[in-house]
Structure formats: C-alpha cells, structure tokens
Amino acid sequence: MSSTVQELYQALIVERSKAPRFAGRPEVFDAQGRGENAMCGDRVQVFWQRGGVVHHEAHGCAILTASADLMAQAVAGKSPAEVAAMRGAFEEVVTSGREDLALGDLNALAGVAQYRARRRCATLPWAALEEALREVQVHG
Amino acid sequence: MSSTVQELYQALIVERSKAPRFAGRPEVFDAQGRGENAMCGDRVQVFWQRGGVVHHEAHGCAILTASADLMAQAVAGKSPAEVAAMRGAFEEVVTSGREDLALGDLNALAGVAQYRARRRCATLPWAALEEALREVQVHG
Amino acid sequence: MVDRKMSTRAFNVSEIRKDFPILTQQVHGRKLVFLDSAASAQKPRVVIDAMVRVMEMQYANVHRGLHWMSERASDAYEAARDKVAAFLNARAREEIVFTRNATESINLVAYSYGRTALRPGDAVVVSEMEHHANLVPWQILRDAHGVELRIAKITDSGEIDWESLEAQFADGKVKLLAMTHMSNVLGSYTPAERLVAFAHARGAKVLLDGCQAIVHRAVDVQALDVDFYVFSGHKLYGPTGIGVLYAKREILEAMPPFLTGGEMIESVSYERATWAPPPYRFEAGTPAIIETIGLGAAIDYVQAIGLDAIAAHERELTGHGLKMLAGIEGLRVLGSAQDRGGVLTFTMEDAHAHDIATLLDRQGIAVRAGRHCAEPLMGRMGVSAAARASFALYTTVEEIDALGEGLARIKQIFK
Amino acid sequence: MVDRKMSTRAFNVSEIRKDFPILTQQVHGRKLVFLDSAASAQKPRVVIDAMVRVMEMQYANVHRGLHWMSERASDAYEAARDKVAAFLNARAREEIVFTRNATESINLVAYSYGRTALRPGDAVVVSEMEHHANLVPWQILRDAHGVELRIAKITDSGEIDWESLEAQFADGKVKLLAMTHMSNVLGSYTPAERLVAFAHARGAKVLLDGCQAIVHRAVDVQALDVDFYVFSGHKLYGPTGIGVLYAKREILEAMPPFLTGGEMIESVSYERATWAPPPYRFEAGTPAIIETIGLGAAIDYVQAIGLDAIAAHERELTGHGLKMLAGIEGLRVLGSAQDRGGVLTFTMEDAHAHDIATLLDRQGIAVRAGRHCAEPLMGRMGVSAAARASFALYTTVEEIDALGEGLARIKQIFK
Numbered sequence A, B: 001m002s003s004t005v006q007e008l009y010q011a012l013i014v015e016r017s018k019a020p021r022f023a024g025r026p027e028v029f030d031a032q033g034r035g036e037n038a039m040c041g042d043r044v045q046v047f048w049q050r051g052g053v054v055h056h057e058a059h060g061c062a063i064l065t066a067s068a069d070l071m072a073q074a075v076a077g078k079s080p081a082e083v084a085a086m087r088g089a090f091e092e093v094v095t096s097g098r099e100d101l102a103l104g105d106l107n108a109l110a111g112v113a114q115y116r117a118r119r120r121c122a123t124l125p126w127a128a129l130e131e132a133l134r135e136v137q138v139h140g
Numbered sequence C, D: 001m002v003d004r005k006m007s008t009r010a011f012n013v014s015e016i017r018k019d020f021p022i023l024t025q026q027v028h029g030r031k032l033v034f035l036d037s038a039a040s041a042q043k044p045r046v047v048i049d050a051m052v053r054v055m056e057m058q059y060a061n062v063h064r065g066l067h068w069m070s071e072r073a074s075d076a077y078e079a080a081r082d083k084v085a086a087f088l089n090a091r092a093r094e095e096i097v098f099t100r101n102a103t104e105s106i107n108l109v110a111y112s113y114g115r116t117a118l119r120p121g122d123a124v125v126v127s128e129m130e131h132h133a134n135l136v137p138w139q140i141l142r143d144a145h146g147v148e149l150r151i152a153k154i155t156d157s158g159e160i161d162w163e164s165l166e167a168q169f170a171d172g173k174v175k176l177l178a179m180t181h182m183s184n185v186l187g188s189y190t191p192a193e194r195l196v197a198f199a200h201a202r203g204a205k206v207l208l209d210g211c212q213a214i215v216h217r218a219v220d221v222q223a224l225d226v227d228f229y230v231f232s233g234h235k236l237y238g239p240t241g242i243g244v245l246y247a248k249r250e251i252l253e254a255m256p257p258f259l260t261g262g263e264m265i266e267s268v269s270y271e272r273a274t275w276a277p278p279p280y281r282f283e284a285g286t287p288a289i290i291e292t293i294g295l296g297a298a299i300d301y302v303q304a305i306g307l308d309a310i311a312a313h314e315r316e317l318t319g320h321g322l323k324m325l326a327g328i329e330g331l332r333v334l335g336s337a338q339d340r341g342g343v344l345t346f347t348m349e350d351a352h353a354h355d356i357a358t359l360l361d362r363q364g365i366a367v368r369a370g371r372h373c374a375e376p377l378m379g380r381m382g383v384s385a386a387a388r389a390s391f392a393l394y395t396t397v398e399e400i401d402a403l404g405e406g407l408a409r410i411k412q413i414f415k
Ligand SMILES: Cc1ncc(COP(=O)(O)O)c(C=O)c1O
Pocket: C262, C284, C285, C286, C287, D038, D039, D101, D102, D103, D104, D131, D133, D134, D180, D182, D183, D184, D209, D211, D212, D232, D373
C-alpha cells in the first residue's frame, strides 16, 4: 500500500478510532459540551471531571473519534487555561500542517491540514471541550 | 462617405423620413390602427380611408417614418386582401434582405434585414395598418 | 424516439476522454479518477472553446444593442434557447427560461407560481428522496403562504410508494406534485410519465427535478406532458451559472415575474411597470450570456454523441459498479431500484464515509461523502452520511475497478 | 486612499488594449470602436485564462467535496470572495454575497430585507435617475408589502435635488434610501458619503447601486459607511453570470434567506430547515464557480492597473468627449453634473437615436441607443430615446474622435 494513502491515517489514528481509550459517558461528571458538524451530521459529546479527567462520545469519522480520544489523553490533569493554550497550538498544527513537539501524540493529526473540509473533524472535540469548560467557569 | 454607411439609408429613406408625403391625420377617416415599440418608445398611427387612402403619424426613427410613408404610397387603392399579401411579401424582404421586384420602392428597406433589432421599426406601420383593417372587417 | 436523439458518432470512451482536458490531470501524483460527476460534471473542449470564442470575438450585452457585436451575442444567446427547446422537445422556444441553476428554477416556480396559482389550503406533494433544492423552497412556501406540504413515502428499495402517494392525494387538495426525476442519492428514476398522468387525473400540476435525469437519459417534455422541468447546466457538461426552467407556455404566461429590473419589462413609469412576455419576463437583468452560449455547446456535444449511447454506456458502468460493490463485505449500497442511473451511494461497516472519501482521494479517486444535500433522505435510509461514486459519459470500467481496489485498501487500513 | 488602490503599473492605453483580444476584431470591415462598455465591458486575457484554467485543471463542485479537485475549486472560489472584500474594503469576507448580477442583488435585498426589516407604512426612497433594476423591485415591494415608494427629484443638470430629498424624509417614515452611485444615462455620480450621512441621521439605511461607479472609481464601503452596495461582474471586465451584494454583517445576519436549497442550509428535516450563517445563507445551490473565479481575476487586473489611474484616464476621455460633442450643432448631451463618469448620452436634432446607432455601427462604432433601462428618466429629461457612448479603461481619445467623425457623417446624411 502506498505511503501517501496511509500518511494521513497513521496507525495511531486508526487504532484510536477503532478502540478509543477514553470513550463513554462517565456516571458522574462536572461539565459537558457538545459539537456537531452540520455539514455531515457528525457529532461529539465531551464530559469533564474536576481534576481534568475527560471522556467523550464521538459519532463520526475516524479523524473525529481519534482526535477526541487523543485530546482526552493530552488534557488529562490540565487546567482550563492550559487546555485553552493547547487548543490554540493544536489548531495551528491542523491548519499549518507543521508538527508542534510540545503536543506529542496530537501531532498524528497534522496531515489533516491538507484537507480543509476535514479540519473541522479534528477540531470539533476541542470546541466541545471549550463549551464544557465555559460551563465550569460560569458556575464556579 | 463610404458606401457601407449609406447603403442602409438610401436617399429614398432619408428623404421620406425628413419630408414624408403621406404624413398627418386626415379630417375624416374610416379606420385607424396604432403600433408601439415598447423597447424604444417609437410609435406610429395609421389612418385608412375607404378606397385605400392611407396617412400616418410616425414618431420615431427614420426607418419607421420612411417605412410608414412608403407603405402609404404602396397600398394606395389596394383592397385589404391585397394589403395583407403585400405585408407578407414586405416582411419577407426585411427578414431575408432579398428584394422583391413586385414591391417597388419598398425594397429600399431591404437593408434592414441585417439589423434584427431594427426590423420592427420597418414592420410596425404594417402592423398598425393591419389593426385598422381588422376594424374595418369587424364593423363591415 | 426521434431523430434528434440518435447517436451520430460511435461511442468510444477513450476518444471521448480526449475531449475533456481535465481528465489528464494528476492528483497526489496519481491519475485523476473523477467519480463525482453527479455533483458537477467536467467540461469538454468544445464548451470551453465556445465560451472563449464569445469573449474573444463576439461579446457585448444582448437584446438592446443596435450594433453588430450585440446582435451577434444576442443571436448566439437566443440560439442556445433554441437548442435547449429542441433538446427537451419543447413545443416552443418561449417555454425555456434561463436561470442560474436548478435551485433558482425551483425557487422561481415556488415564488411566482406558488404564491399566485396555489392558494392557502392547497397542498404540494414532494417525495422522501428530494434534494434540498426541491424540499426547502416548498417549506418556505408553506410557511409564507399557508400551503400544506406533504411528503410521499418511498420504499426501502428507493422507489415511489404508490400507496402513500395515493393517500396524499385522497382529499383532492393537492395542486402540485414536485418530484425528482432521478434521485441524486439512490440513483432511482421515478416513473415520470405515470406520475404525470396520475397527478393530472387528480387535478394537480407536476414539476420534475431533472438535474440528474437529464444527464443520463433523453427527456421529452411533450411525451411526458410535464408542466415544469428544471435542470442545471453544470451537471450537463456545461458551465456553472446557468440553469433551465421549462414550463408550458400557458402556465408561464399566467405567472407574474419573480426577479424584476431591466430586460424583463415592457414599459415602466415611476408608478408602475408592465411585463414582457415569457420567457423574458423571467430573465431580469443582464443574463449569463457567456454561460448560456456554453450550455448550448454542451447540448450540441451531448446530442452529437447521442443520449441513447450515453445511457447505454452508463447502464454498463452502473451494472459493473453494482457487481463490484456487492463483492465488498460489509458494504451497503443505498437503494435497489430496478430503474437506476449512474449514481452509487454506499456505506462501509469499517470506515466512515468521510474517511472513505479522504482515503480514496489520496489514491487520486474523487468521490463525494456526506449527506448529499438530502439530509432527511439519509435519515430515512438510516444512515448519517454516505459515500457516493457517480458516473458520466467519460467514465470507464477501469475507473470503477480502481474504486474497488481503493475500497479494498481502505478495508485493509481499518481491518 | 489606501495602498491597495494605488497603481502598480504605469497607465498606457495601447499596452492595455493588447490585454483585450476582442479589440482587434473588425466590424463591417472597419476596426471595432467599442463605446458600449457601460452596458457590458470586454474581457481581458487574464479573465479568459482564469476561467479556462479552472475548467481545464481544477474543476469540481465546491464546499462539500472532500477530494482534491473540490478543495482547489473551493479555495479559488473563496479566494475570489476575499478579493471582492478587499476591493470594497469590507470589514469581513462574510459581508460579500455572490449573486447572478446587480439586479438579483437588489431583488434579494428587496425580498429578504424589504419584507422583514421594513414594515407596511415605512417608506423607501429612490431617485428619478434609477436604472429599472433599482426601481421595479421596490414597486413590487410596495405592492406586495404595503411599503410606500417615494421618488426624489433630480435637477436638470442630473444631480440630486436636496430640497426634494429633504421633503421626502420629512415625515420620518423613510427607512431605506436606494440610489444609484452613478447614473448609467447621465453619468452623474451621486455624493455617496453625504447621502449616507443624511439618511443615517434620519434613521434610514442606504443601498447604493454601484454598477457604473465601481468600474470608474475606488469604492470604500467602510469610508462610505453604506449599508448595502451592489454591482455586476460583467461591467467590471469580469464574466457574465456573477454579481455582488455587499451588506454590513449585522444586517445580513438578521436577514432571512431569499433562495433556498442546497449549500445555504445548516440542517434540514422533512418539517423544517435551519440556515447557514451569511454569506452562505444567501447562496443557494451550486454557485457560479467558474464566473466567480473569473471575477476575482478581473479585480486583480483592475487593481494592478489601479483605480486611480483608471479614473484619471476616464476623466480625460470624458472631458475630451464632452468638448467634441459640444462642437456638433443640434446635439444635446443629457445631464451636466459637475462630478461625472465616462458615460455620454445624447440626442441629435436631425437623427433619431436608433438611426445614429445603426449608422455608427456601419462605421464599426458600437454605441447603445434607446431608453437605457431607465424609461422614467428619459421622460424626465424630455426625450423618448437617446444614444449613449460609454468609455472603459481601454478606450482611446482617437476612438472618441472617430465617434465625432461618425456623427458628422450622419449629420451629412440627414442634412
Ligand atoms: C446603474 C445600473 N444599475 C443596474 C444595472 C443592472 O445591471 P445587471 O443587468 O448586470 O443586473 C445596470 C446595468 O445595466 C446599471 O447601469
């Protein structure tokens, strides 16, 4: 199989989309957010627990699910401010296609930059997480 | 002056547009018809007297006025049926650009065939005359 | 079938491909395999040349010019109307209105005809398998004008459910049936002649959305006796920016204008305006002159090849494609109508439609994925998104095989 | 004036003429002298090439494609939006809506904004010198929606009569002033900034019909603070089939859609639809992809030459033309505004406008004759038809002299 076919769907993405580690709605959580891509109907729900534990329920493509899962892994234990900074850095990666060493596994999604229409698949979980964190900030 | 400039506006057309011989509304007449070119606002009124005497009032371009005047001349003394036949032959001339010997001076307008948008200027008086003659037929 | 639809040149797909400059392009270092023609078709050299020729040699605004360039541009513009009229076998050239696209054509009917010929309490019927373009304008009409909107069901195979249709018509309120002539998702043709006869017998007019059908099959509006027929130039190998509304002359004559301004006027005062006769009444402002002439060239091109030859070619492709897809485990083709055109929409167990599209693209294969502007239909078929491969007269069996290989690779990745 | 409007290449009309293939054409064996650019302008090579390039190399339907061709076409289409936004100095790209032509842009505003933001009893003001495109849609709105339509007078010179305008606004009912930015008959510019300030101070929004102005002069919608600005691509050296509506973002956001169907939707069920944000909400169906990209190329072209340089060139032509025409006995130029663009409309004592146009055409000179889609204005100026010569960036002083000689010949014929 040619490398061009695979480069966008690295093993990590395929693996995390097929067997996500942070999937499922926890019994208790402190905030939630959702995102929907009206264009295709894909949607994701994100659950946040104090201390920075994140889970997700993603219904959509491999990029969306893998991105949600890698996000949950990356933000574990992070403060809302740290999450916001990380989101900015991640959006830069999927826009520019240039990896950011500080982001670790999230760089697996850098290939999305070549597909403008797919960027939203990768960034949707982050938008949902931001919505959850806004809720936290409002309610203290 | 080049011949191409003049060919369409033969001396006869210019002369008849500047000094029409059959212009003016007669005191009495038996039928009348009117035509208007909505595109440019040009209009013509045609007055018919029993025996086939025709006058006109044309407000418009040289082609319209000359055509009205040459028509009045050509149909003098003709029956409604003869007028109808002549109209058909005339429309053929201004559509095809081919002269019709039977039409005499009316052939001066053959050059109009090259200007689709101007054909209506030449045929409008004939439409007005037909309207007048319809009136005659209806009212006996 | 009449002469005008006969093929005048033997169908030879490799010769035909030479007419389309874009087909030699490469994508990601691979030969382009363009299987997205149902969204918009590629343009043959003759269409491109016709547009260039206007701009280089005979361009001016149309209709109102008294000079040579304007007369020539007007001639060419109006000649395209004759071509469309002949192509559809319309009774008269005045029955052909030029719009931007099929979407505008339907909106024109919904605004102009819908708000005058239809009355509050009347009903409009569409089917479950409409493109948004043939659903949303009727929802707007419903909300603005008090017309009822009814949805006729389809069967799981993607065909009209006649029982449902009869039920919708039962109370005699239906005055318009607006339906696709071929689904852009399921590929099904609707039985247009039967639908028209059915609706007419019940006092309703019929609009057919011919966006997909017109590309694949000869359409004769007189034989169908359809009241309105719409399509877009860009799917018929013509330029963007040009669409067609066919309507019976007496219907157009009774319709008020939709857009107003120059060209569509008979006379205007500060107080009021009177309208030009159809089709001009419905063509406000400077028309898409270059594009209309381009559409004329596209119709000439298609006619020269022959709709019957094209239909036969596409039947072969569709049959081949269905067989190929049936061989892929876990793949589901949406719709299984008997009478279907060159559109195959499918889902795969292992891979989401978007992933399929992206991964095929890496192999140079262009397919569409998503909801195909038919969101309610997707729900009806129980899927949220699907991939679609669609065929044109330049599509080859080898390209369909390439799709099959591409899908096999994707299964590998997600296995 | 900002950098973007500066000339980046010295203005050299004979070099510029080489950019327009059609200008080497002959008509009736004479060199074409095209003085009908106000009706529609000719297309430079770069515009033709841009359109060809899309069709040969990067064509597919936009927005919904997940494949390379579609992404490239979408990029180019959206890049054209950026170019228009920069050209008008709009605050945001979302303020630029693509339509078919200026006529559709105005209709869109009249239907969508007019039937929601305006209420029965509100008044709309237009001037006596509007093109039908900026008169008839408001008459329709009046008749359908109970809005009052008022006509502000102009002076005999062809300028806004401020006394009349103030009187129209006196009762505070006026909610929209819709006016031309430059008359296509009289050539007069309207004082846009002053008009906007005047209307805003009285609680009315302003729409400017920029069809003519945009071609001749740099337009800065932020500096003008105008609410709506419309123009057509085909007069700006771009293709037909593409027009622009600029509107302030907050206004667009509050407007319901006009045409509905694919692309402008957020989500759809059989029951209802929700709308995409502007500008997509107003772009239903497959857009004029090729033409939009062509318009982008036209704007690049005009910007490279520089609007200021173009304006200077056209001022020279207009001055020369006015002087030339003043020397012809019995010739009357309509309008004598101080601030005027390259449009000269006139009547001659001896010859009717149609005869003038036809006789000039025999000499290869293209002018327009008739009512110029401004019938009420013709009545206001006391003429039933007039001839019009209009200038573009490729027009030369020699061509204006040729017009003078042509008119002299016509006088000869009718003397
Ligand atoms: C001042 C003015 N407004 C509106 C229009 C209408 O433009 P279009 O026909 O391109 O819609 C024109 C051009 O004819 C014009 O000159």
